[in-house]
Amino acid sequence: MLTYFPTLYEDELLYSWFARYHVHSANVSPKQTMKDLFETTSAVAVPDLPTQLKEVYGRIMHFDIMSLDSLILKHTLFRYYTAFQPESVRQNVYQAMVTENRPGAIHMMIGIAASVVKEWKFLRFCPTCFKEDIQNKGEPYWHVSHQFPGVFTCSKHGDYLCDSTVKFRNPEKHEFVAATKDNCPSIFLQSSYSDTTKAFLNMIVRQSQELVSSDFLFTFQGIQKAYQYLLKERGLSNINGKVDQKKLAEQFQLFYGKELLSAVQSSVSYENPYCWLKNITRKHRKSFHPLRHILFIHFLSESVETFYKYASKEYYPFGEAPYYCLNPAADHFKERVITDMRISLCTDTRRPVATFGCSCGFTYSRRGPDKVEEDNFKIGRIKQFGHVWESTLYKLVHVEKKSWYLAAKELQCDIGTVKKYATRLSPNKEANSEDSLIDVTTAKQKEWLDLIRIHPEKSVTQLRKIAPALYAWHYRHNIKWLKVHSPKYK
Ligand SMILES: [Zn+2]
Ligand SMILES: [Zn+2]
Known part of the structure; x- marks a missing residue:
């Protein structure tokens, strides 16, 4: 049991907390610190997804600190890396962080080791945060939000983040290194990106931080369904779900610009059959880097907080019935x-x-x-037009003797249509040509069959009530056919 432990700061990596313990404890050897924290000198100091946390927790929990769960969720990159992973991976990673001592295995589980989006080579810091932390806390510390891959700016100040001289994967594996004026030099190279690119970089930092602030519990299937919905809605895939990859790649590149995509190692190419953008629209069998989900979701005009509501929605290009x-x-x-x-x-x-x-x-x-x-x-x-429209036309023209112009006005169609149908429906049947009679019969038969199809449960009497004019027409001109094509009594 330890007799002293420093206070954990907001947005501080557990790695940084342990490193400050080393400084405050005045332990000469990093090995002693390892032994204090883990009981063994073989534990590894990992900035993003640290391990053996139950061991450490047992030694410091009497200092009235937050739960082990909160430590993992808020002070490591656990949520960042597992937000888009299946639940099973999430649980395995969590368990491994609590009990195991195999950081390499965790990095394999979530594919960091093989990722094409490379992590930062050095621990990062914001010069303004660095100054403020010394002013307010008396010492600097490593922030969680400065270490996300693809994050170039400080979410608080908007400043470009800088490389420290402390390697992210320190070859001295058993050593926690605290931020100091020496390893966070104040002379640094300023990146210069266009305003558009910088706006996107700020979006990425906000969204990365959002991933760490809540439990999202996405599933592969849900992510895929949400993407399918949004692609359909944006006209980038047809209603059967076939994505127009060429249009997608062109619009994606146009939206972000080459500068941004190359800065975050996520350029796209329609010609490349293995392009990540093509793959992310397909069935999710493997995971994608969180950064790429962030880019894709933002391109689809959504955010990590909102896009998942489409996971359970069907896309109706004409809204829902009726x-x-x-x-x-x-x-x-x-x-x-x-x-x-x-x-x-x-x-x-x-x-x-x-x-x-x-x-x-x-x-x-x-x-x-x-x-x-x-x-x-x-x-x-x-x-x-159907029986109702035709009956009305008949009444207007042949019974009420209204002009074609007035009938057209009432039926909101052009005069040509009124003329054509008025002639076809003329009571003086001799005026009709043989062809138009066949036309009318075919159309009326189709209408009657449609009616039966729409109302499969209804009897002839009920159908007759729904469409009296249509029934009357068949009764008068087509009785044999009507008898064959009517629902049988039940
Ligand atoms: Zn800052
Ligand atoms: Zn209607």
Whole structure:
């Protein structure tokens, strides 16, 4: 049991805390410090994902410090590296940090060892934080938020971070090195990035820090589903989920710019079949560096806090049913009554096309996706006017004897359409050509079959109530067919 231990500072690495203990204890040999903390001199000093923490905790817990869990979550890079990992990996890493002494094994588990995003070679510091810490605490210390890979700036001051002279993977493995004026020199090279790049660098630091401040508990499947949703919504993949990789790579590069992507070792290339951007849109069998998730999520206009809500959402390019009937002749005009909607892909644009079929017989299609509320009321093409519309037209033209102009106004269509259908529906059937009669019969049969399909449970009597004019037409002109094509009594 130790008789003294320093106070842990905000945003301080456990590594730094242990290093300050070494300084304060006045232990001459780093070995003595190792023995004080771990009971053994073979323990390894690891800045990002330290191990054997239960051992240390047992020796210092009487100093009224926070729980071991909080120490791991807030004062190491555990959450940063495991946020996008499966739960099993998260648990294994956590256990290994608590009990084991194999830091190399942990780095293998989460793929840091093989990562293409290289970690910093030296422990990093912010010159302004460094000064402030000496002023306020009497000593400098290593901050968690300065050590994330791909993070160039201080989240508090916006200053560029600097390399210290302390190696991140110290060859002296059994030694904790505290931040000092000597190893954090005040002369440093200033990076000079464009304002756009710097804004993105600030975004990366904020998002990296966000990962460390909460438990996100993402799953591979959830991440993948959220990405699929967002890619569809942004028009970067079609409704079947096929990603337009060329467009994606071009827009991604245009969005971030080469300078930023090269600075954070995440350049993209459409020509490269192994490009990370292609892979991150596919089924997640392996993990990706947190930095790349941050870049991808921000590109999709979301953040690590918000993107996961799409993991359980289905993408509806035309919103959810019911849809608006846009038949001006129906008493439910502009009401949400349509449940029958099919989506296909436009062969030219690969955009989704919806066909809405109403029980009033009115069927229309529209190319999507809908973007604003008004899109709900747009008609691309009317595929079928239906019995309600035709009955109204018949009444207007042939019963009330209104002009084509007035009928067209009432039915919100052009005069040509009124003329065509008025002639076709003329009570003087001799005026119809043989062709148009066949046309009408085919259309009416389709309408009747659609009606049965939309209402599979309904009897003939009920169908007749829904579409009296259509039923009457078949009864008068097509009775044999109607008898064969009606639901059987149950
Ligand atoms: Zn700072
Ligand atoms: Zn309708």
